[in-house]
Amino acid sequence: MSEREFQHITYEVSERIATITIDSPQTRNGFTGLMGQELITAFGRADRDDEVKVVVFTGKGKFFCPGADLSGGANTFDYDARAKDAVDVVGTGASGAGGEEPPVPTEGRDEIDGVRRDGGGRVSLAIASMHKPVIVAFNGAAVGVGSTMTLPCDIRIASEDARFGFVFSKRGIMPEAASTWFLSRVVGINRALEWVYTGKVFDAAEAKEAGLVSRVVPAAELMDVTYALARELAETSSAVTMAAGRTMLWGMLTADNPWEAHRLDSKGIYELGRQADAKEGVTSFLEKRPPQFPGRIPSDLPEWLPDFPGAQPQ
CATH class of the missing domain: 1.10.12 (Lyase 2-enoyl-coa Hydratase; Chain  A, domain 2)
Known part of the structure; x- marks a missing residue:
């Protein structure tokens, strides 16, 4: 299977471990509607594959996912305005942008209560519905949807270089990816509210202290540690x-x-x-x-x- 089957991610299977990597230099790993659809496809494929026991989710380069691709400018999250400009990326939700992309087929599932579904939420729910462990290896910044879409994952390991942020109050938009359900269950209601209110970007040490990640390791050791755990699950569980x-x-x-x-x-x-x-x-x-x-x-x-x-x- 060619790694470039997808435009914004790669998908590989080895030793019964599926690795899904955000690899989008054209957006610096910024989330787009097409990326979201590709992630949904990849996670679904891994869950349906009898030969996959564990999934590793990571990013390539400096960033894991620094949030939405904001190349749409001020109208990034205004779908009506974007539609008037003939820019239509189906399924982006509050996390997506990137007017260069073609529409993404969603088989009629792209609306809820008469409005476009949040694309980050579609990704997080796709992960939540899986039956296989998902380990996240945060190689760098995971901000906005880069943090929220990983909340349904099972184990989160961070490089010392990783940064996190639920920055929606700084962008004037809604916390997305069903994070208002997941975040308080992961770190508790008070820490969740503090992060959502302040929109601050914080380091891996604070993420670990709050329980958002379970381990923080040197950048050079991140993937070795992650795959050691993934192989343990694949081989002995x-x-x-x-x-x-x-x-x-x-x-x-x-x-x-x-x-x-x-x-x-x-x-x-x-x-x-x-x-x-x-x-x-x-x-x-x-x-x-x-x-x-x-x-x-x-x-x-x-x-x-x-x-x-x-x-x-x-």
């Missing part, structure tokens, strides 16, 4: 169990009480306990050898798993 854990942990954030988790846990223990992965997990432990889990996602995805809250086609 059950894909079926990771899918169940990911879906349940996110899904239970909106459960009314722990009995809902208990109900699904009980069903899961029964169903997964009959499958080959459970037998291999016990046998490999008793035989003191690394496990060779046969389960594949999505082929062996348990039917009883709940959808991510509010999941819709992307």
